[in-house]
Structures are given as C-alpha cells and as structure tokens.
Amino acid sequence: MRRIVSSLAIATTAVLVTAGCSAGSGGSSGIDKSAPDKLSGTVSLWHFFSDQNADVMKQVVASFEKKYPDVKVELHDGQDDTKVQKAISAGQPIDVAVSSSSQPVGSFCSSGAFRDLQPFIDRDKVDLDDIPPAVRDYTQYKGKRCTLPMLADSTGMFYNTDLFKAAGIASPPKTLEELEADGLALTKYNPDGSIRQLGFNPLIDFYENGVGHWQPMINGTFLNADGTSAIGGSDAWKKLITWQKAYVDRIGYAKLRAFTSGLGQESQASNAFFTGQVAITIDGEWRVGKITKMKPGLPYATAPSPVMDGVGKYGASSITGNVAGIGRGSKVPELAWALLKYLTTDTAVQVELGNGVSNIPTLTSALKSPDLKVSPVYKTFVVGAADPHTVTFPATPDGAAYLQTFQKAWADYQEKGGDVNAFTANLDITIDNASKLAGP
C-alpha cells in the first residue's frame, strides 16, 4: 500500500511539474525580415462581439478577404477574455484575439500570452503617433506593446435640457462647484422629505460613476512609475473624495441610497436619466446609441465632464477600450499581423468599425474623418477621445485590480466617512499588498 501511495505521489508531482512547465512555453518565431509580398492561408480571429456587432466584424473581415483573396479568416464570435485565456493556456493556436477591455493587457503582455508586436511595427514602419497618447498607454505594459487598440469608450456628461431650462440653468456645469450647485438646484423633494428628482447622483457606485470615469475631473493617476499606488500621495484624489463625501452628506446618504434603490436598470429603458429622475449623469458614448434606440425623444445634450477648478483639464475624458493581439501559439504570425494591422491601423476600417459598433475609433485620423458619423451629442466623446489631456488607467498583471479595490473602499467611505488621509493611506497598503499576488 505504501508503495502505491509513493508511486501516486511521484506520478502526481510529475504531472504537475510537466503541466506547470508546459504552460510557460510558447512560440515566438516566424517574423520575416520584410513584409511578405503575397499572403495566403487561413487565420483565426477570436472576438467577443455578438449579434449585430458580430455582423459588423463579418463585414470588415469580408473586406479584408477581398483585399487578400488568398486569405481565409475563421471567425470565432462571442469569445470572452476567460475563454481566450484558457485557449492560450491550453496551447491552442489563436492567431488574432480581440478583448473587450484593456484590463487583461498587463497579464497578456507580461506573460507572453500575446506576442510582442514591436518587431512587426518597426519593420512595417507603422505610425503609432496616429493613436492618441492615452490609448497608446493602455495597450502596452511597461513598454512592451503586445496589443493594439481597436475601438474605445470615452466618457462625458449627459444632461437633460428641459430640466435645465425649467431650473433656469443656461449652460452645462464646467467645474465641480457648478456641478454641485446645478445638481442641488435640480433636486426636488417629496412632502415626506424623500427625493423625487435628483440633479446629480454623487454616489460613487451609481451607474457609470466610478473611479475610472471620475479620473478626468482631477486629471488623476492611480499608480506611480514603480507600479505602487499613487492615491494616498495625491492631494487631487483626496480633494475629490472630500468633495464627493461633502456632497453626499449635504443631501444625506440614507436619502440618496433610498432614492437610488428605486431606480431602474442602467442598461434598460428604465435608466433614471431616460426617465428624467436624474438630470445630470456621467456616462459613455455608448449611451447615445441606447437613447436613440430606447428613448428617442429624450431632450438632452452632452458636454465634457466637469472638473475640479485648477486641477482637472476641462475637455478631457476617460478612455479605455477593446484591445487586439496575436496569440503566442499562432502558426501564421504574418497573416495574423496583416489582419491585426488592417483592423487597428487602417483609417477607413476604423471609421467603418466606429460607425457600425457605435464606439470611438482609436486613430486620430479616423476621429477627424468626415466619414465618421458624428451627431452633435456624440461629438463630445469624439473630441474628448482626441484631447491631449484625456486619461486612462494603466494595465497591471492583476487586471487593474486597484480599480475595484479603490471603488469598493470609496463606496464604503461615502457612507461611513472618516479621516481621508488615513483612508487613502490604508488604500495604498491594500493595493500594494494585493499587487504581489499576481504574476509571475
């Protein structure tokens, strides 16, 4: 019996060691010295889009196949990051993969799951300057460029023009002080003291409020150059947290929570901004398409997010988006690169994707293209995306976990309050400790 147990233990260890070692290997060769004159073969494209957006991808791929008649693209719709990660980990030869968010960039780049694209970029002299700086930033990790951006989301402010007119407010707020004044002026109460209509909902966990989307208000940064948390050392974050907490307290946390609890779902026609229950909201460009579809007559306009006077840069937005890369196991890296380059660096394709999916293109040339369909309310987000002060959140190997940690801690703080210095100092410790768990 003892012999059987020993044999089993040895066998198990062998399996674990083998499995562990094999997970780390990956192909890296296959780049030609010059771009091939002729391309032929089959290349796979894994992406997360489904339904109508998957049809847009199909159209774009069809135009790629038309350009390269000897290339066939195998489309894999509806593949989320977890599936892509499992497939790469299992050694499946994924050629091109499109992720819905930039959060896995740190993990994919540092682990080598996605190939380093720099050799291709250098060889083909791809002009990365056409990509806005913030977008360039969230598609690389510590200088290693393993992804290119495909489409992005940009944030701004939506406001109800009828409610503004009724309250005698002539123009959208540009500073946080104005936002607070307008928000309070637009807030109406029931006879029992409960909120009937809210000007602006300051709860950090309401709909699209959040540390990422509020970042432009103070031109904030989350991490220092060495990857440690920058929040505790930032007066700007402390001022923003203090301002938000004071705003919450002015109305009352319990009242705000009770009102928010009765609101509809953000992604449905019952969205509180659609119903007029909330007059001002911070949101992304995708909401424009949702309003057109679900509440076509809604009287609204958009403007850049208000900023903290003297700290934030008015006009800037928070930007992040889809990223695309080449799987380390790709057997046809040249084909994969050709497809990736086509999807991410061709202005006409970016315009077609932007128009089709109703997301922001990630090339400055596409943002300025006359072919890009830009309504007056959509323009805020297009201009914001191209703003030089537009901010993003950096990639980390733990999928930008600091955002969740910060958001959760702030959601707790807005209710309980306390010393903001101690709060942010503790937050730094938590974020820095947790960052040691991911990797290698």
Added chain:
Amino acid sequence: MTRPSRRGIEARRRMVALSMLAPTLTGLLLFFGYPLVASVFYSFTRYNQLQAPQFVGLLNYRFMVTADPQIFTAARNTLWFVVVLVPARIVCALMLAGLLARAKTAVGFWRTVFYLPALVPPVASVVAFVFLFNPGTGPVNHVLSWLGIKGPLWFNDPAWSKPSLVLLGVWVMGDMMIIFLAALLDVPRELYEASSLDGANGVQQVRHVTLPTISPVLGFAAATGVIAALQYFTEAAIASQVASGKITVGGGSGTDLGYPGSSLMTYTQLLYQHGFANFQFGYASAMAVVLFLTTALVLVLVMRRIAVFRPENNS
C-alpha cells in the same frame, strides 16, 4: 489439472473488483484527486495560468490572514448563510412537509404548488425577487404601505440584503420539502400509536419518534445544505448586480460583487474575483484549500449534532 491456490483466487477477486471500480476510481482521481492536489500545489505559488507557476511559500496564506481587506467580510457573510439560511430552509421545509403529510384533499395539487419554485432557474428567481422587492417600483413595499408599514430597502440595504436572500431560499425549498415528505410518510404508524399509548403528546412524538426516525434524511439535508451555503455564489452575485441597477448579459465580474456595501460578498465570489478577474490563481487556490478544510470541519460538526437525534443516542 491443478486447483488454483487460495492466494491466486484472492488476487483474481481483487483484480475483478478493481476492474469494476476502475471507471469510478479513474473519474475520482482525474476530477477530484488531481484538482485537489493541484490546488494545494498552486496555493504555494504565484500563478496566472499563462506562465509556469512561481513558488512563493506561504505568501498567499499570509496575505489571506493579514492583508486581504475582504476575506473576513466574505467569510462572515458565508457563515451567516450557513447559520441562518440552512436551518431556515430545513425548518420551513420540515414544517411544510409535516402539513402536507397530514393533508387529506388536493394532496397532489399542493405538493406541486410548493415544489414548483424549485424548478425555476436560480438566475430567473433572483431577478424576479429583486424586482418584486424593489423599494421604489416593486409590489411588496407597495402592499406594505397599504398597511401603514414603510418597507425596507431589501436588497439595497446591507442589513436586509441577506435576509432577503433567505426569503428567496425559503421560497425555493421544494427540493428539500419533497425529501422530508417522503421521509415523514415512511415513519411507521405503529411508533406513533405506541407512543400515544405511553401518553406522549404531539411535541414529544415529534421529539422522540419523528426526528429520530428521519434523522438520516435530516443529516443529508443539513450536509448538502451546508456545502451549498459554503459555496453560495449565483444568487448573491445576481442579486448584487440587479439591485445595483447594473444588470448586463455576460457582464462578468466587477465592482458590483457584494453590493450593497459588501454585504452579499461571499467567499466563493471573492475566490472567483481573485482567480478569474485578477489573474491571482495561486491566491484563489489557497482560498479553495481553506474552503475545503472548512467544509470538512463544519460537516463533521453538523453530522455530530444531527447524530444526537439518532435512536441509539436518544435514550
């Protein structure tokens, strides 16, 4: 012709038994043994599933005990469900089964009615419950207001979110109720008659006849209930997402897990977040190991408590 030796017969018997057990043993080794050993191994590593794991000693366990800001909240919430949800479901299901066992008319109808909620997919039942209990638009608070009662915020109030899920758990107790009903109908009538002759009242009959007889079924319900509560995930995750107003299809995990105020953050949700959103598989494995050991310990304690009702311990 020589007769096979006793040792030969024994060996052949063993081979036959092993070959018959082989499919089950293979399954156990592959789908239970290997993941278990692998989890223990990975719990001492930093691992993202994309590179070879890196040995880090006790770092994951140290972080769990000293630095994870959510682990104790998640553990407390999970234990709350073990201590409140499981007994609530068992007691309510037992009482309902007791009533149904005595029913004389429309027996099939009532059994079906009370079993039906158990057939509703968990996601659908949670979504329906959160909408019903919506403080602004749901009918529950509306009805309460007719009675002059100001309803709570239910799934949006950290103090009420867990009790709200207990209400849901009790509503879908049909699976447990049907097992108890079968067990109750199986209790020999003679035992009740004999105890009646001995002067036992109803409460004494339940204590000394019913509970001891159905104690194996109670033990099964408690054990499976505790395991399910320790792995409580879907209902809490969906309730958080819907109540926060951010319901999406395939939205994945995010900052809404645990809403409101981390009150619905359970241990398995936190494990999932670390493993699949934050690429911290080593830490998630350490959490899984602790969960496994806790489950084993809690089960031993539960089974010991249930054993109190066994006839041999009931003198």
